[in-house]
Amino acid sequence: xxxxPRWFAVxxxxxxxxxxxxxxxxxxxxxxxxxxxxxxALLAAALGYVAAAFLGGSxxxxxxxxxxxxxxxxxLLLHKGVSEDSATSAFVAFTTSAxxxxxxxxxxxxxxxxSLWSYILGDxxxxxxxxxxxxVAVAALSIAASLLLLQKEVSIGxxxxxxxxxxxxVKLHDYALAALLTLVSVSLLxxxxxxxxxxxxxxxxxxxxxxARNTREFxxxxxxxxxxxxxxxxxxxxxLNLAPAAAYGFVLLAAYLISLLGGGGx
Amino acid sequence: MAFAYAGGEYVLEGENLEVEGxxxxxxxxxxxxxxxxxxxxxxxxxxxxxGRVYLNGEDVTGDPARAGVHASFVPQLSAVxxxxxxxxxxxxxxxxxxxxxxxxxxxxxxxxxxxGAEGFAGKRLSSxxxxxxxxxxxxxxxxxxxxxxxxDEPFSGVDPRGREELVELLSKLAESRMVLVSTHDPVLxxxxxxxxxxxxxxxxxxxxxxxxxxxxxxxxxYGPGVLVIEKCLHVIG
Numbered sequence: 001x002x003x004x005p006r007w008f009a010v011x012x013x014x015x016x017x018x019x020x021x022x023x024x025x026x027x028x029x030x031x032x033x034x035x036x037x038x039x040x041a042l043l044a045a046a047l048g049y050v051a052a053a054f055l056g057g058s059x060x061x062x063x064x065x066x067x068x069x070x071x072x073x074x075x076l077l078l079h080k081g082v083s084e085d086s087a088t089s090a091f092v093a094f095t096t097s098a099x100x101x102x103x104x105x106x107x108x109x110x111x112x113x114x115s116l117w118s119y120i121l122g123d124x125x126x127x128x129x130x131x132x133x134x135x136v137a138v139a140a141l142s143i144a145a146s147l148l149l150l151q152k153e154v155s156i157g158x159x160x161x162x163x164x165x166x167x168x169x170v171k172l173h174d175y176a177l178a179a180l181l182t183l184v185s186v187s188l189l190x191x192x193x194x195x196x197x198x199x200x201x202x203x204x205x206x207x208x209x210x211x212a213r214n215t216r217e218f219x220x221x222x223x224x225x226x227x228x229x230x231x232x233x234x235x236x237x238x239x240l241n242l243a244p245a246a247a248y249g250f251v252l253l254a255a256y257l258i259s260l261l262g263g264g265g266x
Numbered sequence: 267m268a269f270a271y272a273g274g275e276y277v278l279e280g281e282n283l284e285v286e287g288x289x290x291x292x293x294x295x296x297x298x299x300x301x302x303x304x305x306x307x308x309x310x311x312x313x314x315x316x317g318r319v320y321l322n323g324e325d326v327t328g329d330p331a332r333a334g335v336h337a338s339f340v341p342q343l344s345a346v347x348x349x350x351x352x353x354x355x356x357x358x359x360x361x362x363x364x365x366x367x368x369x370x371x372x373x374x375x376x377x378x379x380x381x382g383a384e385g386f387a388g389k390r391l392s393s394x395x396x397x398x399x400x401x402x403x404x405x406x407x408x409x410x411x412x413x414x415x416x417x418d419e420p421f422s423g424v425d426p427r428g429r430e431e432l433v434e435l436l437s438k439l440a441e442s443r444m445v446l447v448s449t450h451d452p453v454l455x456x457x458x459x460x461x462x463x464x465x466x467x468x469x470x471x472x473x474x475x476x477x478x479x480x481x482x483x484x485x486x487x488y489g490p491g492v493l494v495i496e497k498c499l500h501v502i503g
Contacts, residue, residue, distance in 0.1 A: 027350055081272075155360050158391075159346050161311050165334030166361060166410065212351035213390060 001238055006132040010124040011230040011244060013135025014191045017142040017184050019204035019226030023150060023218050024177055026205035027157035032088045033074065034181060038197040039095040040070050041185040045119045046102035053110060060134075063186050070095060071182040075174050122193020122245030124234070131191065138187045145180055146219055153177065154215050196245040200226070203252045207259045225255045267317030269307055277303045280316065281469040289460030290440040293448040294478070295487045299466040301448040302342070302418050308446075309333045309416060321414065337414035338407035343396055343423040346403065354378060354387035354394070354402035361409035378405045381435060397428030404435070415439060416446045421454055433458060452484060452501055 025034045041063075048063030055062075070091065077087040103116055118126060127135075152173065156163040160170050185197055192200055208221035233248030240247075270276040277300035285291055295301050306312040308319055313328030320326065326333035358374040365373050378387040383401040386394055394402065400420055407415055417436070421429045437458045439445055447455055448465075456462070462478040464471040470486035471478055478484075484492045484501065492501050 151356075151360055154350055154352055155357070157347055157350055158352060158357065159341055161306070161309070161330070161341055161345070162339055162361075162406070164311060164330035165309060165337070165339055167331045167334060169331075209349060209351055214351060214353045215356055218351045 006127045007124050009132035010127040010135045010191045011234045013139040014188045015226045015230035016139035018200035019223045020142040020146040022205035022222050024153045027153045034201040036088055036092045037185045038194045041189045042194045043095045043099035044186050045189055046106050049106050067182050067186045071178045075178045118190050120194045124191050124244050193245045196249045199249040203256050207256050210259045267314045269314045279468055290458050291446045291461045292455045292459040293463045293465050294452050295465035297450050301465055305416050305418050338410040338412040340403045340407045340417040342419045348392040358405045358409050361406045377408050381405045396423035414444045418448050
């Protein structure tokens with residue numbers, strides 16, 4: 001069985017990046033946002049190709065740039081009093097419609113240059129050294145951000161009024177978290193894929209919130225099972241000729257089901 | 267000060283209230299009277315349609331960070347998420363400013379001990395009883411070291427014995443700071459209060475317990491459900 005170190009770097013890097021952010025998503029009840037984010041990431045990836053084709057530059061850099069305004073607009077709508085359900089519905093309606101239009105345009109106009117399948121299914125086995133380096137760098141950024149923000153995000157999640165009185169700028173944290181999640185999702189979309197991104201962002205904290213005894217464990221028990229799932233998923237995928245992102249998703253789901261049996265937390 | 271939610275009826279319609287000095291102040295009114303909204307206005311968490319809020323002479327209207335310098339807050343238990351894996355010690359540590367490392371942990375434990383919460387402070391919030399969680403939240407508020415402490419319905423979700431103990435604790439805390447407590451139960455803090463504010467969609471009466479614990483005064487907040495039976499005052503509903 002051939003195992004390329006770049007596959008490990010991409011899979012483990014992506015798993016670490018998403019699972020480090022997962023406790024922040026859980027703490028702030030940003031699940032609605034995380035669940036709708038892959039739609040925005042797919043749109044951004046497709047638009048990134050279009051922008052790079054016409055204006056030059058890197059498709060990935062364009063994708064990151066173009067993904068931020070819709071996400072920040074969603075947070076703004078929430079702050080303006082629009083209900084979470086309504087704002088998310090509008091956000092998903094826009095990003096999915098525009099995403100399909102953009103993907104269709106890219107596939108019909110640049111068929112020889114672009115494969116968007118990896119953005120939908122995720123394909124770490126096609127990763128080059130550049131992708132591997134990106135995954136590791138994004139993972140380092142996510143872990144650093146989580147270490148920096150977790151205490152405050154849990155504090156806001158527990159009780160936002162007390163946090164405001166303590167001088168924490170809750171609205172600013174909303175924007176920062178939305179921007180961080182968007183950047184990481186868009187950056188790693190190709191490795192993990194549109195479909196499994198939902199799982200990678202949401203499940204790790206669902207596992208750790210049940211098992212953790214304190215906030216430090218909340219982060220550790222989110223990242224470690226996710227890394228183990230990525231490793232096992234990759235090995236299973238290579239051995240059984242499965243999609244690696246899907247194998248990772250299934251292993252993570254199995255870990256969650258096991259946590260339901262064992263955990264007594266939330 | 268005046269306040270109403272968009273499309274809703276007024277919770278305050280131009281009332282004025284000034285309270286000074288240490289002691290227990292009870293804001294008394296039935297459920298749905300707007301007591302939580304009143305506290306949020308005082309704490310700058312909501313902005314009034316008209317009027318200003320001053321704490322220790324500083325204008326804190328609609329500015330919770332500024333209000334938080336003077337006042338700390340204990341929300342209703344139902345307003346605190348318990349599914350997050352945070353312990354009592356952690357939440358108190360996070361509220362402390364100017365401490366770090368072991369010193370911060372030591373100070374947090376000291377505060378928790380002062381409210382009788384040291385025995386369960388290491389547990390997750392979700393594993394605590396209502397009374398235990400309330401003590402941890404009081405400790406968290408005390409960690410801010412402010413001269414004013416505001417508690418919203420601190421007795422809700424706490425068993426009868428726990429309530430008695432909480433009243434004792436709040437009375438002790440009120441010796442050195444102003445403690446504002448909202449409650450729908452007119453009996454709990456009555457004997458310990460320096461001042462009672464009768465509140466129901468506005469300030470209906472303000473006075474000492476003796477002045478306020480009268481049939482007509484209580485009817486202003488609770489309506490005709492206040493009855494005198496055999497020289498006893500009963501509040502129903």
